[in-house]
Amino acid sequence: MPAPAATPRMRPGRHRDRALLAASLLLTACGQEPAPAATPAADAVAAAPANAHAARCIVPDGGTVWIPGGHFDMGSDQAYPEEAPVRATDVAGFWLERHEVTNAQFAQFVAATGYVTVAERPVDPAAYPGAPPEMLQPGSAVFTPPRADGPAALDWWSYVPGAYWRKPQGPDGPDAQPADPVVHVAFEDAQRYAQWRGGRLPTEAEWEFAARGGQPPSMRQPGNANTWQGAFPEFNSGDDGYVGLAPAGCFAANAYGLHDMIGNAWEWTGDRYASQAQIAPGNPDARAPEGDGPVAIIKGGSYLCSPDYCRRYRVTARAGQDVGLGTSHIGLRLAFDRPPPAGG
Numbered sequence: 001m002p003a004p005a006a007t008p009r010m011r012p013g014r015h016r017d018r019a020l021l022a023a024s025l026l027l028t029a030c031g032q033e034p035a036p037a038a039t040p041a042a043d044a045v046a047a048a049p050a051n052a053h054a055a056r057c058i059v060p061d062g063g064t065v066w067i068p069g070g071h072f073d074m075g076s077d078q079a080y081p082e083e084a085p086v087r088a089t090d091v092a093g094f095w096l097e098r099h100e101v102t103n104a105q106f107a108q109f110v111a112a113t114g115y116v117t118v119a120e121r122p123v124d125p126a127a128y129p130g131a132p133p134e135m136l137q138p139g140s141a142v143f144t145p146p147r148a149d150g151p152a153a154l155d156w157w158s159y160v161p162g163a164y165w166r167k168p169q170g171p172d173g174p175d176a177q178p179a180d181p182v183v184h185v186a187f188e189d190a191q192r193y194a195q196w197r198g199g200r201l202p203t204e205a206e207w208e209f210a211a212r213g214g215q216p217p218s219m220r221q222p223g224n225a226n227t228w229q230g231a232f233p234e235f236n237s238g239d240d241g242y243v244g245l246a247p248a249g250c251f252a253a254n255a256y257g258l259h260d261m262i263g264n265a266w267e268w269t270g271d272r273y274a275s276q277a278q279i280a281p282g283n284p285d286a287r288a289p290e291g292d293g294p295v296a297i298i299k300g301g302s303y304l305c306s307p308d309y310c311r312r313y314r315v316t317a318r319a320g321q322d323v324g325l326g327t328s329h330i331g332l333r334l335a336f337d338r339p340p341p342a343g344g
């Protein structure tokens, strides 16, 4: 069942439109579109030695690094339309976590506050008349390889009742691993976690500036990131060492000391996305944050990004995600305006 198209995570009212939007956004984020035309080198993979990553994994202890800020040309005119136009952008200095927020970190938040994530909350049937019963159970969207007899375009996301951050594959799947990035966090969950930690979600500009590490953007599939190798969505060779999520911090850091900015889990930013209808080549409105709009910007791509279907394993790539829906491939990391507490 193509869960995002009927997820009960949508807020009451407009839920049909919202659900359809969510489905399109998820597919955009994960590979529905053909590759952009102007990417001649995008198929080339800067290969990393298989099985070489485990020995390099850092201890994901929540450390932060100082990002000095500066001036840069944000975006790309060479890739997907929503990344254009290139814009001169200034970013002030800030602290950024050197790795994605882990399950162990999120567990501390839940233990201290009793917080219940969006995916765990009861669903009001009155808000979603006509929804099938399984969609009215708490749950979340989980990537599953497509069925041979299914509609391939919509078949790699399933709404799984009981899926949430502790059980990322659903109640019958394995427990979340402490060092893996936390997933199935909706935008509200991410913001509440950030508030508890005394931080915030980075802006898109901050995130992109930090991800670049002072380097110009590349169109190539990176070798130092957890992405997808093989024919998406049917076959993933795992040549980079991981078919699914990797523990946070197992791929080489960029020049700022940041791990997994590209790949592994997508990362929420605090910025909202312009409407899909506004996205057109050269339309500057495509970059305008929309205040409290229903779609937030995620950055960095995930372990599902592949060169044959979705080349969003790049610093300028971006996608919109319904704020009310977490998935099995979206996480976060925090920014801080003041030095965070030791160990935090």
Ligand SMILES: [Ca+2]
Residues within 6 Å of the ligand: 226, 227, 228, 229, 238, 239, 240, 241, 242, 243, 244, 303
């Ligand atoms: Ca991988």
Ligand SMILES: [Ca+2]
Residues within 6 Å of the ligand: 100, 260, 261, 262, 263, 264, 265, 266, 267, 300, 301
């Ligand atoms: Ca990431």
